[in-house]
Amino acid sequence: MTFAIKVNGNIHSVDVDGDTPLLWVLRDVLGMTGTKFGCGMALCGACTVHIEGVASRSCITPIDSIGNRRRRSTPNS
Numbered sequence: 833m834t835f836a837i838k839v840n841g842n843i844h845s846v847d848v849d850g851d852t853p854l855l856w857v858l859r860d861v862l863g864m865t866g867t868k869f870g871c872g873m874a875l876c877g878a879c880t881v882h883i884e885g886v887a888s889r890s891c892i893t894p895i896d897s898i899g900n901r902r903r904r905s906t907p908n909s
Contacts, residue, residue, distance in 0.1 A: 835895055839864070850896035854888075855879045857895050 858864045870878025874889035
């Protein structure tokens with residue numbers, strides 16, 4: 833399925849399954865490696881991103897759950 837997500841002011845079109853975690857869309861599909869993988873269970877906070885100003889754990893946030901909300905990424909490192 834194709835999703836359009838706005839990351840740091842830029843719209844990106846991604847073709848992934850709806851249940852793909854936002855973390856893997858950012859890192860593997862968009863190449864934004866600033867957001868890190870930690871525990872994979874939303875416990876450590878390494879994958880934290882801001883969606884419409886709210887801190888969210890991207891490792892457990894499916895891409896289809898963010899809808900039209902905007903997301904701010906951690907810069908690449």
